[in-house]
Amino acid sequence: MPQFTSRRGLLFGAAAVSAGAVLTACTSNESDDEPAANDQPAADDKPGKAVTIGFAGPQADHGWLNAINDNAKNRAEKYSDVTLEITEGSNDTAAQIGQIETLINKKVDVLVVLPADGKALTQVGLKAMRAGIPVINLDRIFNSPQAYRCWIGGDNYGMGLNAGTYIGEKLKDKPDARVIELAGLDNLELTQQRTQGFDDALKNYPNIKKVARQAAEFTVESGQAKMAQLLQAQSKFDALWNHDDDQGVGALRAIEQAGRDDFLMVGGAGALSAFQAIKQDDGVLKATVLYPPTMAASAIDLARALGQAKGVSGLAEFEIPASLTLYSAVVDKENVDQYMSTGFK
Structure with missing residues (x-):
């Protein structure tokens, strides 16, 4: 499970089945006839400016972490205007810093980073931001808010x-x-x-x-x-x-x-x-x-919106929020069918 996170930010009441869909009405390129399921962006937008997103996560040695990677990859594939540059992933902080620096040198448009250690990777987040590459900090939070444009994670x-x-x-x-x-x-x-x-x-x-x-x-x-x-x-x-x-x-x-x-x-x-x-x-x-791994799909949505200078549909602001805390819904026999498609192996 994630190593470090925070309750900071908005209590964003998106259930796991819609954690991405709530954020993506402004960023989708799907038709209105498509369902807004977990792996399907909401429908309300056409393809826009091409965006290259660099994704750096830890080693997928746990079911939840593997689901994070899968959610990011699958979401990016839904967008014809998104190219995903994904690193191998590592729990070694020095290795992950090197991977992120490679993405910075490639001049990706936006970075999505789930750090193996938020504190240890704060400096490389600052480096990306100072290079003009906005960072979506996923779940394990950096020590400085200057190291990311938006934090999204669990509660x-x-x-x-x-x-x-x-x-x-x-x-x-x-x-x-x-x-x-x-x-x-x-x-x-x-x-x-x-x-x-x-x-x-x-x-x-x-x-x-x-x-x-x-x-x-x-x-x-x-x-x-x-x-x-x-x-x-x-x-x-x-x-x-x-x-x-x-x-x-x-x-x-x-x-x-x-x-x-x-x-x-x-x-x-x-x-x-x-x-x-x-x-x-x-x-x-x-x-x-x-503790929904769909947050990685939402991070891709937010990164795309940043790369295209868009906000989030359903909010009046022109910019995406600075932080989003996802809601920890209780799933029992009464509602389990609703969430079944979001379950990770």
Whole structure:
């Protein structure tokens, strides 16, 4: 999952299925007969000035990160006036800085950057901006607002808040309800933000007590190992919030191996496997809270708009906003079909 992000900016209430479409009515070249699905730009515009967008992301060693790359590539392919220059991606900051400098030297029109480390890559963001290349900073935020023209990303605090509220509403009539939390990497600020949001939501439900928390590492293996520990330590609880659907695959394996089905589980991010399990509704996983990778598609839309000196349809301003925080919608059996096409593998 993303290494560093912020709640700064507008609370932009675009659900994952429309995270791109809301932003793109001013930038599409599709006909009015085309559906405004996740991979389909909204219809309202004709091809314009040709724009070359440089895209630099981290190594796709996680389902969410791979989905970020796929969303960017697929969105760019929808536009006949967009050329996407994409780097190989790296979790090594020096390597990623070198890749971005190559894009700067190629004189791309706009840069979209999801930095492996926002702090470490701030200087190269500043370099691009000073070279006259506007930067869309995707999710992991640079230290200086001068290093980007627009930031777009997820709401980690909102993930925890919405997960806690969902669980709270399910357990509000249960006396002495007990919940546990399977967090991500504790050295990441995003993990702390998610936990804080979760704890703040539970304050509204005095009958609910969080009795255990274990940090995993956003991997299937760590999810399975840490969940097994939680299950062994907690013989009785009513709900589990797992921060990440990738590690949730492992958590569900541990739950199945332990033969437990006496609680409800809420996941995080929006993996296809989670959506499928929620729809099937024959296990403990009842919902997941989105951290939509469709933000990468929206970043391409915003980059195209910048390159063509356009604003965002639906807003009165001539310019695109300085920041957009996407909404962490809760997906359960009632609305899972709406989001199924956005699920990542």
